[in-house]
Amino acid sequence: MAMPRIRAVRAFVVRGGGADYHDQGAEHWIDDHIATPMAKYPEYRQSRQAFGLNVLGTLVVEVEADDGTVGFALTTAGEPGAYIVERHLARFLEGAPVTDIERIWDQLYNATLYYGRKGIVVNVISAIDLALYDLLGKLRGEPVYALLGGPVRDELVFYATGARPDLAEGMGFIGGKLPLHHGPAEGPAGMRANLRELQTMRERVSDDFFLAWDCWMSLDLDYATRLAHAGAEFGLRWIEEALPPDDYWGYAELRRRVPPGMWVTTGEHESTRYGFRLLLEMGCADLIQPDVNWCGGITELLKISALADAHGAMVVPHGSSVYSYHFVVTRHNSPFAEFLMMHPQASEVVPMFSPLLLDEPVPVNGRLKLPETPGFGVRLNPECELHRPYPR
Numbered sequence: 077m078a079m080p081r082i083r084a085v086r087a088f089v090v091r092g093g094g095a096d097y098h099d100q101g102a103e104h105w106i107d108d109h110i111a112t113p114m115a116k117y118p119e120y121r122q123s124r125q126a127f128g129l130n131v132l133g134t135l136v137v138e139v140e141a142d143d144g145t146v147g148f149a150l151t152t153a154g155e156p157g158a159y160i161v162e163r164h165l166a167r168f169l170e171g172a173p174v175t176d177i178e179r180i181w182d183q184l185y186n187a188t189l190y191y192g193r194k195g196i197v198v199n200v201i202s203a204i205d206l207a208l209y210d211l212l213g214k215l216r217g218e219p220v221y222a223l224l225g226g227p228v229r230d231e232l233v234f235y236a237t238g239a240r241p242d243l244a245e246g247m248g249f250i251g252g253k254l255p256l257h258h259g260p261a262e263g264p265a266g267m268r269a270n271l272r273e274l275q276t277m278r279e280r281v282s283d284d285f286f287l288a289w290d291c292w293m294s295l296d297l298d299y300a301t302r303l304a305h306a307g308a309e310f311g312l313r314w315i316e317e318a319l320p321p322d323d324y325w326g327y328a329e330l331r332r333r334v335p336p337g338m339w340v341t342t343g344e345h346e347s348t349r350y351g352f353r354l355l356l357e358m359g360c361a362d363l364i365q366p367d368v369n370w371c372g373g374i375t376e377l378l379k380i381s382a383l384a385d386a387h388g389a390m391v392v393p394h395g396s397s398v399y400s401y402h403f404v405v406t407r408h409n410s411p412f413a414e415f416l417m418m419h420p421q422a423s424e425v426v427p428m429f430s431p432l433l434l435d436e437p438v439p440v441n442g443r444l445k446l447p448e449t450p451g452f453g454v455r456l457n458p459e460c461e462l463h464r465p466y467p468r
């Protein structure tokens with residue numbers, strides 16, 4: 077039986093959480109004085125939303141086959157992303173066989189090479205690729221992980237990212253990643269505050285529960301070096317995204333300087349096999365963290381992961397809910413997954429892309445066995461009003 081062809085592609089935007097999970101209300105840990113590259117400007121130090129971290133919003137891409145089956149996926153791209161889908165990229169999908177995933181990816185990437193390569197364009201390509209995998213899984217009646225070679229372990233284990241790793245340990249997570257709150261602009265007092273926070277959490281959790289810092293691109297090499305060595309006293313397991321994503325040279329030097337046994341990690345704001353080849357060949361990271369909704373989708377993450385495996389590097393994708401879970405469970409060099417605690421106080425487990433998805437699975441006791449539901453196994457919440465800014 078011939079596989080259906082793609083009949084239509086549609087791009088919607090929606091605000092308030094979802095894939096743009098930084099788009100939260102006030103009083104949320106994820107926007108509470110977190111160190112960023114903008115923190116050198118005092119007016120932008122308290123809130124990342126103040127400098128626009130949530131300006132884009134969620135992009136929802138739907139791909140409909142000519143038998144009526146619809147696959148969909150999400151990314152952070154909002155209206156600019158919707159424009160790119162409807163006015164540029166739809167032409168490479170409509171009329172194509174639903175199985176032409178590699179061919180479509182190559183056309184999307186090369187047709188946007190003159191203005192894309194990284195950032196929002198690759199976010200959009202990622203969402204289209206993920207929607208195609210969702211559609212293919214639904215047409216074949218298989219979960220996406222079954223399309224990728226099947227699970228190599230029975231269940232996923234998770235670490236938790238959020239302000240309360242001490243609570244996360246009690247929820248069964250294997251470790252906790254703290255957002256770093258103070259960068260170089262806050263000088264020695266900021267460094268002391270960072271270390272006090274890490275010490276407090278170390279004293280509240282057991283020795284077997286790892287602690288890591290997410291520095292969200294906010295540091296310089298000297299500060300990161302000093303922070304890593306001071307953090308080692310409290311068993312810091314890894315220092316994440318200490319430097320701007322393009323500073324491959326800084327990451328390579330940081331990796332030479334950190335205490336033996338401490339991981340240097342990065343990658344959530346890196347794109348495509350080419351960016352990750354640079355990170356790996358320059359020895360920038362022990363563990364890379366591509367976000368499957370931002371790095372190029374499943375099609376590109378398969379290439380990135382194989383490259384990392386050849387370099388002996390682990391791949392623990394940046395938290396992206398079901399879109400990374402279906403990948404991680406099929407990879408030997410992805411031993412655990414990230415769960416972003418989206419509850420405002422990080423005090424309970426709630427679905428990461430709330431409120432946008434129905435049936436979004438969450439870890440229970442820090443573990444998750446993925447269902448066999450076709451595709452990524454989630455549905456759009458009909459109570460979330462989608463808007464199609466560029467209808468055709």
Ligand SMILES: C[C@H](O)[C@H](O)[C@@H](O)[C@@H](O)C(=O)O
Pocket residue numbers: 106110237254255290292344394395416
């Ligand atoms: C917690 C960090 O500041 C970011 O908000 C988070 O999205 C990302 O860096 C992560 O690794 O989860």
Ligand SMILES: [Mg+2]
Pocket residue numbers: 290292316317344394
């Ligand atoms: Mg991070």
